Amino acid sequence: MILAAALVSLIGGAVAAAPGSASDEPHRHERVEGLVFVQTNKPLGNTIRVYQRGDGGELSLAGEFETGGLGGSTLNPPVDPLASQSSLVYRDGLLFAVNAGSNTVTLFRVDGSELERLQVIWSGGLLPVSLDVRDDLVYVLNAGGEGVVQGYRLDDDELEPIRGAQRSLGLDNPNPPPFGDAPAQVGIDPEGEVVLVSTKSHNIIDAFRIERGGRLSEEPVSNPAEGMPFGFTFDHRGGLMVTLAATNAVIRYRLDEENGKLTAVGPAVPNGQMASCWIQRVGDYYYVANAGSSTLSSYRIDEDGQVVLVAAVAAKGDGGTIDMTTSGGFLYVQNGAAGTVQGFDVLDDGSLKLVNTTTGLPQATNNGGILNGMEGIAATP
Template sequence: MRRKGIIALVLAAATMLAGAGRATADGKSHHRDTGRTHAVFVQTNKPRSAGGNTIRVFKRAGNGRLSAAGEFKTGGNGGAVAGAPTDALASQGSLVHDGRLLFAVNAGSNTITLFRVHGTKLRRLQVTRSGGLLPVSVAVHHGLVYVLNAGGDGAVQGFRLKHDRLHRIAGANRSLHLGNPARPSFVLSPAQVGVDPLGRFVLVTTKTNNTVLAFRVGHGGRLAKRPVSTRDSNGPFAFTFDTRRTLLLVGVTTNTLTRHRLERRGSLRQIGAPVPNGQQASCWIQRVGNFYYVSNTGSSTVSSYRVEHGRLVLLNGRAAAIPGGGTIDMTASGRFLYVQNATAGNVQGYAVNDDGSLRLVTTVTGLPRFANGIGMEGIAAS
């Protein structure tokens, strides 16, 4: 009887642990909502004339629905590249949530803002210079933060995060030598900065320059003086990693998604042919579990993909269609995908079904609409 009792207790404990969280391919455990407050953060990117940049916060309910929960000033100004069709910053990662911190770019004042996140409340901790002109993207990895500045020659600036403060790293400001004006055009501005999961390289995509640059990360977060450059004729825009050594890269020129292996020296080796989605102006990518979603701002749609046995597969070129939207950036919270629609001035939330299909569950309106070359951009979630 005693042995049976012990076995029963072990089984009960195992059941409780299994129900508390679910491990997914992204290496994270998506826990059920057990009292924790989840939120979606939207960057308004408002210029100085409109009161400056702010972060709108929305509380996420267990069913995915969003409700307004406040607005917080970044202490900086929004900005824009020249000639953007619907997306003022023409980038991915302009607003990044990492643990209890939120990082926002202020493209119009060449600064970045660091917030502490308390559920749906934000406390501004720091506003600091970005290390260049027109910051558009941020990457965070194990206490290291890298900012992509799109203006002029373009530059990556590295910071060390210590005691909730950003400290500039000597030897971590690297020019991209783009030769652009202070306010570059949409097609010439770099699109994203990111760090590979192993922390070996800082990657930068340069769109119609058709290159992906990889700076090796050295001691203390310093960067190699010269990057390894890989040509990519698809117009590399946004990327995400599907394993620790392979990444998926969106091609804005060809409206494709391509899988690559990041080699030991920093070059990219293409795995299979690019997979087109039949849409227009494919730019951003977001992972939810085993599925990957690409937003196509030209056709205002979202496409869905999956990696099956090492092969990239298109599931649905039009997994979601947003009327009058102008879909741009995306984020995920639990099993929900949230899409920022600049032209419509809204955010739509979708439940991700077991087969990767999307079901609309919420729409929030009243956000800044894209007009006269500027509008909201940047979305993140807890």
């Protein structure tokens, strides 16, 4: 795998533009605004499409860039091949993408509306599906086999594996794993103290303590989370908002950074939809993509810290609503079955107004249990 990753990193860079040459001087990242990135997850060559966001939220294609890796899939997913959240992440002028089919991660520099590919590196396991970045630490979740979290240090726009930051989840899955058994997301808490992993059908949210140098604790704290925990995000109070895909609900937890334990803040709040998997915060509201019913639900947190359902159906998708991102106060949603991205204006009361539908993206098509289709979306502010 390491040799394959080294070879693939030598392959050329962009479909729509040639890659720039690396500078001998340290790169100072400029603030980039108004871009939305969509991962096509193509099995014969993963690419990232870059869209320019207009003032009204509309998207126009600016280019398509090769990751240097291959798209992949879990086994028999309905409309979401990676069955995960955060497979594409933008941070401070850099874009990070997983290549599930070649067990690698790609690092890009965002230069205007173009992507300069800097590195393709082994993911540390099989079928990488999610990653997170905080300061100079990057953690990648590999869903295949036992399930592996691999940590990296980001130094001068280059990822270096951290010794003692590769940890098994002990899942004993095949590769590729069934979509319901595959872990869904890896995330770092706002204080940079804990790495969390949601494990779907195992009904566990694992918490690894981050130790000196980015190493991870030998064993995680395994927090029970009934209802198939899938996507999560931290709220403006430091709580953890988690979707429960089996019960179609959202639950809020308080995280103790000292010991990694999660404590529920009130009961889970259902929305009556189907397959509630992805969650995205926009201002004071939290939007959940329900793949089975192809809808979006909206939530907020009340003065007592309790989760409140605002609208069971805040908007309807084109077909198979999956991953989401936000940019400029707009919410952008992938529709896996339709091969579209919808853009919504988020109004003051949390309601959504459709402003744009981008077509022509890879639709979910089943090929012997392996799903070809896009997944992964990120954006600049």
